[in-house]
Amino acid sequence: MDTSNKTITCVGVDRPTVTIDIFSDVVCPWCYIGKRRFEAGLADATADDDLGVDFKIVFKPYQLDPTAAPGVAGPVIDAYAKKFGGPEKADQIISHVTRTAAEEGLEFHMERSLRANTLLAHRLIWWAAQPDTPVTQDEMKERLLHAYFMDGTHVGDAAALADCAADIGADHDEVLSFLEGSCGTAEVAAELEHARDNGITAVPTYVFDGQWAVPGAQDAATFTKVLRRMAERALANTE
Numbered sequence: 236m237d238t239s240n241k242t243i244t245c246v247g248v249d250r251p252t253v254t255i256d257i258f259s260d261v262v263c264p265w266c267y268i269g270k271r272r273f274e275a276g277l278a279d280a281t282a283d284d285d286l287g288v289d290f291k292i293v294f295k296p297y298q299l300d301p302t303a304a305p306g307v308a309g310p311v312i313d314a315y316a317k318k319f320g321g322p323e324k325a326d327q328i329i330s331h332v333t334r335t336a337a338e339e340g341l342e343f344h345m346e347r348s349l350r351a352n353t354l355l356a357h358r359l360i361w362w363a364a365q366p367d368t369p370v371t372q373d374e375m376k377e378r379l380l381h382a383y384f385m386d387g388t389h390v391g392d393a394a395a396l397a398d399c400a401a402d403i404g405a406d407h408d409e410v411l412s413f414l415e416g417s418c419g420t421a422e423v424a425a426e427l428e429h430a431r432d433n434g435i436t437a438v439p440t441y442v443f444d445g446q447w448a449v450p451g452a453q454d455a456a457t458f459t460k461v462l463r464r465m466a467e468r469a470l471a472n473t474e
Contacts, residue, residue, distance in 0.1 A: 250287060250288055250289050251287075251288050251289075251469040251470060251472070251473050252288065252289045252290070252291050252469070253288050253289070253290050253291070253443060253444060253462075253465045253466060253469050254290075254291045254292075254293065254443070254444055254445070255290060255291070255292050255293070255441055255442070255443055256293050256295045256441070256442040256445070257270075257273070257292060257293070257294050257295060257439060257440075257441055257442075258295045258296070258297045258430055258435050258438050258439065258440045258441075258442070259294065259295075259297060259376075259438045259439045259440075260296075260297050260298055260299045260353055260357075260438055261353055261356045261357075261360075261376070261379045261380055261382075261383055261390055262299060262300075262311075262348075262350060262351070262353055262383055262390065263299055263438050263439070264332040264336065264343065264345075264384065265332070265438070265439060265451070265452045266380070266438055266439045266452075267336065267341060267380045267384055268332070268335055268336050268339055268341065268452045269439040269441075269451070269452030269453070270376070270377075270380070270439075271339040271340065271341060272339060272452055272453060272454055272455045272458060273441065273455075273458050275455035275458070276453075276454075276455040276456070276457070276458025276459040276461075276462060277290065277458065277459075277462060279455060279456075279459040280458070280459045280462040280463050280466075281462075286462075286463065286466040287466065287470050288465075288466045288469045288470060290462070292372075292373070293364065293372065294360055294364075294372050294373075294376050295426055295429075295430065296353075296357035296360070296361070296423055296426050296427050296430070297427070297430055297435060297438045297440075298352075298353055298354065298357070298427065299353075299438070300314075300350070300352070301352075301354075301427075303350065303351060303352040303353075303391070304352060305352045305354065305355075305391060306351075306352070306391060306392065307351065307352070307391070308349035308350065308351040308389045308391055308392070309349060309350055310348070310349065310350070311329075311345055311348040311349065311350045312325050312326070312329065312345070312346070313325075313350075314350040315328055315329065329345045332345075333345060336384075341384070342385065343384045343385065344384070344385050344386075344387070345384060347385075347386065347387025348383055348384060348387060349383075349387060349388070349389050349390075351389055351390055351391030351392070352391045353390060353391065354391075354423065355390075355391055355392075355393055355396055355414055356379050356390045356391070356396060357423050357427075358413075358414065358419045358420065358423050359375060359379070359396050359399075359400060359410065359413075359414065360372055360375050360376055360379070361419045361422060361423050361426075362375075362410070362413055362418075362419055363375035363376075368405070369404050369405055369406075370400065370403050370404055370405050374403045374404075375399075375400065375403065378399045378400070378402060378403050379396070379399055382395075382399050393411055393414040393415055394411060396410070396414060397410040397411040397414065434448075435448075437450060437451075439451065439452060441458075441461075443461070443465045444465065444469070447461075447465070449461055
């Protein structure tokens with residue numbers, strides 16, 4: 236399902252919009268698992284009837300490790316071992332998230348994953364949300380998550396990111412030029428600061444209309460319930 240930041244409206248009908256800001260990182264396994272569960276919940280919430288609202292989904296940046304050296308990448312198992320208390324614990328965590336991901340139809344290969352600074356990746360996701368880009372935020376987010384968890388791509392490398400963007404229809408040289416420049420840097424930095432200022436301390440976190448936060452990779456049924464409730468609230472506020 237395309238959960239891009241584009242909305243669908245009905246001509247001649249004034250419909251309220253529920254905005255969902257999804258704070259996440261492309262090296263966070265629960266963010267990918269949560270993405271699948273949210274997509275399933277959204278599909279369930281809108282499957283049977285028209286809720287009378289439009290949902291606008293926007294991906295917002297969060298860095299699990301903002302101190303990671305730019306341009307440097309290393310095996311994720313080493314990073315997990317350092318963070319969680321050794322290789323054995325790292326293996327346990329990776330096995331657990333891999334099994335959980337498989338339940339959502341995701342085939343993780345984290346033995347290939349390379350932990351890296353994700354600032355460039357977040358700039359690319361920001362770029363995809365701008366007017367007239369040939370790809371959506373959802374497409375870009377999905378490609379980068381797949382690149383990290385399945386392909387072993389260095390998601391902190393500009394050329395590798397440009398390759399990912401080209402895979403989904405963007406111009407490789409245009410994207411590489413963008414990443415090698417400074418456009419979007421200040422905007423992404425401001426969004427990261429906004430997340431810190433508003434108490435986002437873990438991902439994924441889903442913020443509805445800037446007021447209601449749902450933390451974690453909740454099950455699809457929970458997302459369905461929340462989405463329906465927010466639709467009811469948005470309609471009530473227009474009466």
